Amino acid sequence: MTTSLVPALQNSYSETQAHKNNHFSSCTLQWRRGQLLVKSASNTQKIHLPSLHDEELLVRCLEKTLVNVVSIDPNVGEYDLKLWVEACEQAGKPIFLRLPSSNKQFKQVSRWQKLIDWIAALFLLVIMSPIMLGLFVILQIESPGSAFSSEWQVGERGKIFRAIKFCTTSNLNITPLVHLMRKYDLDHLPQLWNVLRGEMTLMGSRTCTLENAVRITLAGQQQMNQLSKIKDAWEESSLLHLDSQTL
Structure with missing residues (x-):
């Protein structure tokens, strides 16, 4: 229908x-x-x-x-x-x-890799939970409000999901803690939950923001269309050349 x-x-x-x-x-x-x-x-x-x-x-x-x-x-x-x-x-x-079949950036991950990622993410989450709790408390003290933020990302097979992270963008003054978190990517620690949910992987195919994924996809489509037009033009000129020889 x-x-x-x-x-x-x-x-x-x-x-x-x-x-x-x-x-x-x-x-x-x-x-x-x-x-x-x-x-x-x-x-x-x-x-x-x-x-x-x-x-x-x-x-x-x-x-x-x-x-x-x-x-x-x-x-x-x-x-x-x-x-x-x-x-x-x-x-x-x-x-x-919807992604073109030729796009390998968001390819499907094997079950074994998902299992390994899940176990590793669970282990890291247990180990890093005291640090994450400390960061949460300090962020709440420095800037009251939501300590977490999210953005739309595209992962395996083009699935769109919310990737969560510590909110470090609402601070008007860049504190030493925020600078440290950005330098060592500590603001991405909550994304271990996304790995446990099977939305992200620790190794293998990477995710990107929805805006970048759309830009990459549209650019790839335009390139394919241009190549197709060039091929059609070349075939047409070849046929005309053969016809002129025949004449």
């Missing part, structure tokens, strides 16, 4: 709100055996479906459907990508960034 959908502005939205929220993108939804594919589409069909640009409605739709996995095209745009990622998180649906 394939449906072409273009988010339309509700009558209650003002022009300023619409411009602010960038509700001018379009996407195509394809449902295949419990997997929902979200891809970019042309403005050929305009169907009003508020749930596609309202996060609360989108979360309700995802919760009530039989969708098990969501796969999203990086070409849908920054607004729609963020909307779907956050909605899937609230609905408890895993979401993956």
Whole structure:
């Protein structure tokens, strides 16, 4: 089942709100055996479906459907990508960034490596827990508020997840502790939890931020398109050359 959908502005939205929220993108939804594919589409069909640009409605739709996995095209745009990622998180649906088959940066990790990473992460978490607790307490004293922050990252097979870390960016004055944590990457210690959850690995394939993953993917697609155009042009010129010889 394939449906072409273009988010339309509700009558209650003002022009300023619409411009602010960038509700001018379009996407195509394809449902295949419990997997929902979200891809970019042309403005050929305009169907009003508020749930596609309202996060609360989108979360309700995802919760009530039989969708098990969501796969999203990086070409849908920054607004729609963020909307779907956050909605899937609230609905408890895993979401993956669609990657070209030639991309080996986010390749699947073997079960043995996952087991080794899990054991190593658990061991390090036990050993480093007193240090992490001390850092948490000091950060709370220096800058009251949340001691943790998170960012969207892309891992194995393009899975999008929140990578947690100690918050060292909200400090207006760089304290010696913050400088030490950044220098020795101590702010990334909470990501051992991500390793235990199977979202990250200590060795092997690396993760990157969602923004960088989209940039890498789109750049790869553009390069492939350019190579394809060059190949087509070369084949066309070769055929014309052969025809001229025949004549």
